[in-house]
Amino acid sequence: MTDALVVSGLTKTYRGAGRGPRVVAVDGISFTLAAGGSLGVVGESGSGKTTLAQMIVGLAEPDSGTVVIDGRDRRDLRRGRRARLQRATEAQMVFQDPYGSLDRRLDVAGALADTLRRHGTPKDRIARDVAALMDRVGLASRLANSRPHELSGGQRQRVAIAKALAIDPTVLVLDEAVSALDVSVQAQILTLLDEIRAESGVALVFVSHDLAVVGQVTDQILVMYRGRAVETGDTDQVLRRPEHPYTEMLLSSAPGPRWQPERVAELRAALAAAT
Numbered sequence: 001m002t003d004a005l006v007v008s009g010l011t012k013t014y015r016g017a018g019r020g021p022r023v024v025a026v027d028g029i030s031f032t033l034a035a036g037g038s039l040g041v042v043g044e045s046g047s048g049k050t051t052l053a054q055m056i057v058g059l060a061e062p063d064s065g066t067v068v069i070d071g072r073d074r075r076d077l078r079r080g081r082r083a084r085l086q087r088a089t090e091a092q093m094v095f096q097d098p099y100g101s102l103d104r105r106l107d108v109a110g111a112l113a114d115t116l117r118r119h120g121t122p123k124d125r126i127a128r129d130v131a132a133l134m135d136r137v138g139l140a141s142r143l144a145n146s147r148p149h150e151l152s153g154g155q156r157q158r159v160a161i162a163k164a165l166a167i168d169p170t171v172l173v174l175d176e177a178v179s180a181l182d183v184s185v186q187a188q189i190l191t192l193l194d195e196i197r198a199e200s201g202v203a204l205v206f207v208s209h210d211l212a213v214v215g216q217v218t219d220q221i222l223v224m225y226r227g228r229a230v231e232t233g234d235t236d237q238v239l240r241r242p243e244h245p246y247t248e249m250l251l252s253s254a255p256g257p258r259w260q261p262e263r264v265a266e267l268r269a270a271l272a273a274a275t
C-alpha cells in the first residue's frame with residue numbers, strides 16, 4: 001500500500017533579520033506516515049514545528065528535501081492543481097486560531113458551502129455535503145446560520161476541521177490546533193480527531209508544544225529540537241522511556257506526574273553545554 005505521507009530530508013533556512021545569522025528552522029527531517037496513522041510533532045517554541053507543517057501542506061517551500069503525498073511529489077501536485085481530480089490527494093492544515101482563518105461574514109453553512117464550491121463540488125450536492133460535514137465534526141444543525149463570533153472556541157475549531165475535511169484530504173496537519181482551548185474542550189476535539197481518523201483513514205500530523213496532548217492522539221512521536229529530529233518512536237515508548245535528554249526535559253517540564261523543575265534545569269544546562 002502507498003504511504004499517505006513520505007517526508008525526506010526536509011530542510012529550510014531563514015535569512016536572519018538585518019545582518020543576523022541565518023536560522024536553520026528545519027534541518028533534514030524525514031518520516032513516513034501510513035494512511036490512518038498519526039504522528040505527533042513536539043518541541044518547544046522555535047524548534048521548527050510550524051515551518052515543517054507549512055512545508056508539508058505547501059505553504060512554505062523547502063530548500064531541499066521532498067514531500068510525497070499518496071505517492072505523488074508535492075511539486076507535481078502543485079503543477080497539477082488545475083486538474084480537479086488531484087484535489088483528493090492533498091494535505092490540509094488546521095491552525096491554532098480558527099478566528100484568523102474563518103471569514104467573519106460567513107455563517108457555518110456558508111463557509112462550508114464556499115469551500116466545497118471552490119473545490120468543484122456540483123451545486124446540487126452542496127447542501128447535502130454541508131449537512132454531512134457538520135454532522136461529521138459534531139456541529140448541531142441549529143448552528144448552520146451562526147457566524148464565527150457567535151460560536152465557542154471549540155465550535156470554531158470544529159468548523160475549521162470540517163473545512164479541511166471538505167476536500168477529503170489524504171493528510172490533515174494540525175498546528176497547535178487545541179492549544180488555545182480549555183482542557184475539557186481539548187479532550188473533545190482530540191476524541192473527534194481520533195474518530196475521524198478511524199472512520200476516514202486520513203493521516204494526522206499533530207503539531208504541539210505539549211507532549212501530554214500529543215500523547216493522547218498519536219501513535220508515533222517525533223521530537224524536534226533546533227530544527228532536528230532528536231527522537232522518534234512509538235508514543236508509548238517515547239513517553240515512558242525517553243531516550244534523548246531533550247525529550248526527558250519536555251516531559252519533566254509539564255505539570256503532572258512527571259513534573260520535576262530541578263531536573264529540567266539540570267537537563268537544560270546539559271543541553272546548552274552540548275551545543
Ligand code: ADP
Pocket residue numbers: 014015023024025043044045046047048049050051052
Ligand atoms: P515552532 O513552530 O516550533 O515554534 P517555527 O517553525 O515557527 O517553530 O520557527 C523555527 C525557527 O525559524 C525560529 O527560530 C523562527 O524564528 C524562525 N522562523 C520561522 N518562520 C520564519 C520566517 N518567516 N522568517 C524568518 N524566520 C522564521
Ligand code: MG
Pocket residue numbers: 049050051
Ligand atoms: Mg509553531
